[in-house]
Amino acid sequence: MKTSSSPFREVSLHVNGEIKPVLIKPSDTLLYILRVKLGLTGSKPGCLNGDCGACTVNVDGMAMKSCLMFAIEAPGKRIITIEGLKGTPIQHAFIKEFAFQCGYCTSGFIMNCYSLVENYPDANDELITEMLESNICRCTGYQEIENAVKSVLSSNKNLEK
Amino acid sequence: MYIIGKSVYRKEAVDKVTGEAIYTNDIQSPGMLHARMLLSPYAHARIISINTEKAWKIPGVRAILAGERFPLTGEEIRDRPPIAVDKVRYFGETVALVVADNPVQAKRASELIEVVYEPLPVVNSPTEAMQANAPLVHENIESYEKVERVNPEPNTNIANRTKIRKGNIQKGWSESDVTVEGTVSFSPSDHAAMETRCSIAEIRQDGYVVITTSSQAPFMVKKLINLYFGIDTGKVIVNTPLVGGGYGGKAAVQLEILAFLASRAVGGKKVKLFNTREEDLVTSPCHIGLDAKIKLGCTRNGYLKAAEILYLFDGGAYSDKAVDVSRAGAVDCTGPYHIENVWCDSLCIYTNHPYASPFRGFSHSELLFAFERTMDMLAQKLGLDPLELRRKNAILPGHTTPTQVRLNTSNLGNLPACIDRLKEIMKWEEGQRSIQPDGLIRAKGICCIWKTSTIDTDSSSGVILTFNPDGSVNLISGVVEIGTGTKTILAQILSERLKMPIELIHVRMKVNTQTTPEHWKTVASRGTYMAGRAVLEAAEDAVEQIKKVAACVLHGAVSDLEVAGGRVFLKDEPSTGIELKDVVYGYTYPNGNTIGGQVIGRGTYTLRRMTYLDPQTGEGRPGPEWTVGAQGVEVEFNKRDFTYKIIRAVSVIDIGKVINEKAAQGQVMGAMAMGLCFGGRESFVFDEQGRVLNAQFRTYRPLRYGENPEYVVSFVETPQIDAPYGARGVGEHGLIGMPAALGNALSIAAEVNLNQLPLIPELIWRAKKGNQHALI
Missing domain, CATH: 3.10.20.30 (Beta-grasp domain)
Known part of the structure; x- marks a missing residue:
């Protein structure tokens, strides 16, 4: 080496x-x-x-x-x-919820959200904020990103039931 | 409507969620050289000497540019050396440029350049710049080349003055029973787009200059490289891939010039220049600051009679686009109100601050903070509800603007409707201020907004449509996709016109100034309107061509035909027709004979009847329409430690016609977020020497996830008759009232006038208690 x-x-x-x-x-x-x-x-x-x-x-x-x-x-x-990532639910959710505009922060945000939903399928608001506050998005108001990540978390929960 | 109003996904959506979206800095090629800058540590200093000897010893260094006199640059006044000579005028200014095999070598070498400076007294605000004994940022402004209608005032720091003289201000004062005076100020801040600026330049052996750049104005880059360096515009090719956020910051041309000079210094080889975050914040142009004085007069009943306004815009060290920003500040110098007597001087001032580029809203968020804070002070003095005061004076069709444009129901949105909707959403009847059981104070602040554009009178936008053999269409427009989704909106406009599924419309995202028709600049919320008109004209052109061929095949007249649903057919007998795929590449008869060829539609749109402003009165027609709106902010304020939380932010905007519901909501919410950042937390912090102390994201802190309030967006739809499907510009409007609404909410919460930005707890504390503390 x-x-x-x-x-x-x-x-x-x-x-x-x-x-x-x-x-x-x-x-x-x-x-x-x-x-x-x-x-x-x-x-x-x-x-x-x-x-x-x-x-x-x-x-x-x-x-x-x-x-x-x-x-x-x-x-x-x-x-x-x-x-x-190939066609993961979080990628679809970002498109569906209009969770990006210029797209520059999007890869990082999606990777962060991906780790969140994989590791903490039961994440509450506090944990979601703790994870996602480490990234900056300058285009959206974060509301769309919140909708995207929560839509994946809740559909995962529905699958488990 | 076929597709107008639907929340169609962005055309580039998949690229953006898979990492396949390409931005300028993602482009790399073997052998590409890299440039790095040496920056000024002083805001104002004479350059005594520059020694590059040690820097040259770093392996891989190919060129060092320093101390050389290049053509002066600047869009209205050519006052800016691309690389500082003789003296530096702002902290972070480019003093040298090093080209090397890799960025690390270039950076290392730049650090070894020895520059001796002699510090000079600093001009640290526009108000300071206006003082009689103020140091001059530019000693010989009269010697600079400039465009017509710009008048730098010799031996001062005034780059330009725009005057508004509407009605008779003395008459206005004599009719006024109540007057109020407001003074506001705030320092420059920044756009802080997530993609820092990047430019790549190459000068080919055949003389063509090829520039790839993260820009909102690739066509302006082409023109300026021609103007500054004498290269034929046809030989300058500018590529712009997707842009990672602009907000006006990438409408200024700066790194492109440096990358060009760097390439020229190494025999035309390809050179990349990529800003670090720190450089992007201070070296590249920033968001303008302002010192303002507003005096308003009204009758006892609250009808505005006079407005006297002084705007001192902090253009920074170089005037570039700041002159234009200050001019726009004069155009809409009041809020959206009917005022017969208006006197305004809007000045662009040189200071030793980073220089300004446009910022989303182009002077409007700035002037509205000043004007709308003063309106609230007036309401308080009158004892009148602040929304009622605004509704009484709301500008209406038939009234005139400060530049004396007569308004009508098409070129002006419906402001009273916006105010009424805001009142409802904010539950205004419940009161503006209340004390919660936990002692926190809830307060609501509001403001009204308006904006037109002040872009060049000959600005145009072009669109080309080419058809594919399968009957689908390629849409090619010079609009840069900076995140606003405009190119998807254009696809929707085309889809609507052709009654063709949106999936069959292929949008080219990348701009290439050689093969893409010009869209002046992707600024001023004019993409949908101008490029949309061009799309409709191009569609018309294509439809005519299709019908002409089809008329032969179908043995009918052109006027008998209709194009829709991927077919061309007889209007009165839709079953008789042919598929578009059989006509758009010409029609081939069974024996091989072919008529027609590939259908290529072209359209162009230029703003009509725009005029320059009269130099004495400001009279003139700067823009085609005024989007209006009403906005509000609700805060929860802690009077013990002066902290606060923004609970809710509301925008009601007359958008004319919603073309893409979710995209429009997203534009407005994102703009509101940016406005709250500007109003509530973002500002450059300068020390006494004019140095920026917070040029990184740890100390310059945009809102993060979880810090955002709830956003509420509502649209009123009063169509602009000459716009595509009636849609008005809306890219900036969500931002422009936020600082004022936040300021008004906090002023009510803290019971003190807060007339500075950003509205951080310390500022509120100073306003409340400052006079009790000797140290302040």
């Missing part, structure tokens, strides 16, 4: 169900590797500071801001990006 003098290391990342060999530097963020090396540009840079959540992905089942994680920490972990 380690080469002498070169700052690059070859690692394998598990992204969207595929194993991807990639050369990384220890200082590369996961966001940078996903976008620039793997061409997965659905995750967006909005602040590169962990403030806006536009780069949110799913790492081992949990929502993670990919600008706050080094790619060197990622081998051995299962990463899902927006490109890895």
Whole structure:
């Protein structure tokens, strides 16, 4: 894995169900590797500071801001990006509820909501807010996003009954 | 109606929920170079020297641009060097540009550039800028090239002055029994679109300049590159993919010029320049600030007789679009009221603040905060219900605007209807202020809004429709999809006209100025109106072509035919007809003979009868129609610690005709959110040296999930006769009354006039208790 003098290391990342060999530097963020090396540009840079959540992905089942994680920490972990979601209920709900306008924050919001509905199918308002307040949407008034996430949570509950 | 009014999903919806939507910074290619900027740490300073020696030692550096005199830029006054020379005029201004193989190298090199500055006294507000001994931001404004009808005043910080002289202000005062004076002020803030600006430029060997940019104005980029650098407009090709939010901020042209200069410095190679969040907030143009004085006079019964207004817009270091914003501030300088005597001076002022670009509402949220706060002060003085005062004075067909445009039932919405609806929704009869059992104070504030556009008098919009062999249509328009859903609205307009399923209308999202017809700029809530008219004209053109071919095939007259439901048929005998797919690529007879060809419809629309404003009186026709509305905010205020919660925000807007219900609701709710952010929390915090202290999302905090109030949106529909299906512009209107309504609600809650923004608890505390504390 380690080469002498070169700052690059070859690692394998598990992204969207595929194993991807990639050369990384220890200082590369996961966001940078996903976008620039793997061409997965659905995750967006909005602040590169962990403030806006536009780069949110799913790492081992949990929502993670990919600008706050080094790619060197990622081998051995299962990463899902927006490109890895195929026709999930939360994606449909975002369309149905008009939960986006410009679309730039949408990948991050959907990935955050996806982790929420997967991990906390019984989430109450307090938990939903705690999860979703880490992302910023500048176009909507959040009411549409609330409708979208709650529609998925409640339909999951109905399925369980 | 076939599809008008239905909540059709956005045409680009699937792309946006799958990560496939492409924005400018998503575009990358091998060998692409990257540029990074060095920014000024001072708001006003002389540049003594620049040393790039150490920076050049960083591997991968290909060019360093600093200290060089490039053509001056600026849309109305050419006062802005793309890269600072001689002196810097705002904190965050671009001082150098480094091009390197990757962004990290460029950034590292930029940090090694040594600049010696000599700090200069700072102009930290428009009011300061107007003082007799104020430092000059620009020493030789008279030497700048400028467009006609802009008049910088030499040896001052005044970039331009727009005058409104309507009626006779002295007569107005003599008819007034009661007068009131309001003074308001707020600092610049920002659009904070989630996508920071990004531009990629390349100068090809054949001389073509290709720019890809996150812009609301790709066609303006083309014209300005021609104006500044003498490249034929035909040789400038500008691409704009989806844009991650604009709100006016991306209507200004800045990074495109820097990317062009960067590419030129490396022999035309492709160079990308992508703003960090910090750069996007302060280096790129921001949201304008304002200092204002309003004096109103009315009769004992509350009928307005006179309005005397001074607007000092904080254009910042460079005038760019701020001159135009301040002009728009004069056009609708009052609220939406019938006032016969109006005197207004609206000035664009140079300060040492980040410079301004348009902001959603284009001066209206700013001036309405000033005017509508003063209206509430007047209502209080009269002892009159503030909604009643507004209803009494509501502008109606037959009245004239400050620029003396005579209004009618088409170019003006129905304001009294909006006020009445707001009254109902807000349960006005229950009172404006109440104390809850827990001691919290509930208060309601309201305001009225109006807005027209003040875009160039020759602004036009074009649409091309091409047909596919399966009978479906491609819709190509120069409107940029910035999130407003306008291109879906255009598809609905076309679907309605052709009575064709919306699934058969394919919308091209990306704009390419070589192959897309021009839409002047995607601004001013004019997309639906102008591009919608162009769609209808293009549809008409296509229908004529289809009918002409079909008339031959069906052995009838063109006037006998109708196009609907994917067919062209005889009006009186619908069963006799042919499928569109058999005509739109020409009709082929069984023996091979073919008549006609691919149907290509074209349409263009230019605003009609627009005029410049008279320099002495302001008389003139700046825009085609006025959208009106009434808005309200309900707050829960804690008088012990001055914190508050926004419970509910309400908008009633005369939209003319709802084309897409959910999209329209979303536009208004999102705009309300942005207005509450501007009114309640967002502002640049400047220190005494004019430096911005909060240029990131931890300290510049937009609303987050859960902090939002309940939004209530209601539409009145008074059609604008010349607009597509009667629809009025509505992209900005949800925003423009929010700061005023919030200010009015909190002023009532705290029982003190709150005339500054943002309305943070500290400001309320200062207004309430400030005079008791020696340190303030």
